[in-house]
Amino acid sequence: MxxxxxxxxxxxxxxxxTLDELTTSLAHVYGAHHLPVRTRQEVRAALGYGYTGLIKRTAPDLDPAEQQKLAEEFKTWYSSHCQGHTxxxxxxxxxxxxxxxxxxxxxxxxxxxxxxxxxxxxxxxxxxxxxxxxxxxxxxxxxxxxxxxxxxxxxxxxxxxxxxxxxxxxxxxxxxxxxxxxxxxxxxxxxxxxxxxxxxxxxxxxxxxxxxxxxxx
CATH class of the missing domain: 3.40.50.1000 (HAD superfamily/HAD-like)
Incomplete structure (x- = not known):
């Protein structure tokens, strides 16, 4: 080689x-907005595209402006809760x-x-x-x-x-x-x-x- x-x-x-931390962080944000909480497997399949991509793939029915707002909320929350189980x-x-x-x-x-x-x-x-x-x-x-x-x-x-x-x-x-x-x-x-x-x-x-x-x- x-x-x-x-x-x-x-x-x-x-x-x-990082899967557990990402899953629980997304659940926190979605729960605060009364959105369906995604399973660990659903989050796993949606990862790899950054925060905005994660929101688009797990909340596809929201309009782009709302998706972007959620992505910013997720970024803020996860940035201060990215350790623990990771x-x-x-x-x-x-x-x-x-x-x-x-x-x-x-x-x-x-x-x-x-x-x-x-x-x-x-x-x-x-x-x-x-x-x-x-x-x-x-x-x-x-x-x-x-x-x-x-x-x-x-x-x-x-x-x-x-x-x-x-x-x-x-x-x-x-x-x-x-x-x-x-x-x-x-x-x-x-x-x-x-x-x-x-x-x-x-x-x-x-x-x-x-x-x-x-x-x-």
Whole structure:
């Protein structure tokens, strides 16, 4: 396998299990507006498109202005309640430590708002990953390539020497739009069968398998 110099990760569903926190935060916002509370599985299927995308996919009958209002409410609530049940998937800390020891450059690029991304980066990854980028007015959201290109610029790495790792169709499209190889993981927010249909360069089942793949072990 090609030895990548830079490895960019998605956050939710790839390095962090955030599903419980996102589900309870959405339930809080929807409950306050007397909207149907979505199940954990419904929220899982709607993730990957940022806060606005989550609202559009779980409250599709609302008009766009109301969806945007709810997205802002969700952003505010979740940004201050994004910890507690959130944790790295088993094996992720070891994987990132091994990549660091192996001299690989790493970063996280997420459609989650920057405030929550920064908070979670400081709690879990500040000693393991160079930086974590979240949604902001400066860059278009994934699957547009803007944030990935900015991350590569900060890492000082060319596209052909980098790979993007995620868990959804959004991540696959992001990598392709940015001109990077893509690795998809099966422990996140999409089922293995759905990921196989995306034809990633690699599909991996565990962080240990990913470590062996990236480090040539």
């Amino acid at each position: 090609k030895q990548y110099k830079a490895i960019i990760f998605d956050m939710d569903g790839t390095v962090l299990d 944790h790295p998937y088993d094996g992720i800390v070891s994987l990132l430590s091994a990549l660091q020891a192996g001299g690989r450059k790493t970063a996280i690029v997420s459609n989650k708002g920057q405030a929550a991304v920064s908070e979670l980066h400081e709690e879990f990854f500040s000693h393991l990953v160079s930086f974590s980028m979240g949604e902001s007015p400066r860059y278009r959201k994934k699957p547009e390539p803007d944030m990935v290109w900015e991350a590569l610029k900060r890492l000082g790495c060319a596209r052909e020497d980098a790979v993007y790792i995620g868990d959804s169709e959004v991540d696959s499209m992001t990598a392709r739009n940015a001109g990077l190889d893509v690795i998809l993981v099966t422990w996140g927010f999409r089922d293995k069968e759905d990921l196989e249909r995306l034809h990633p360069d690699y599909l991996v089942q565990s962080p240990d398998e990913l470590a062996r793949l990236l480090l040539g072990q």
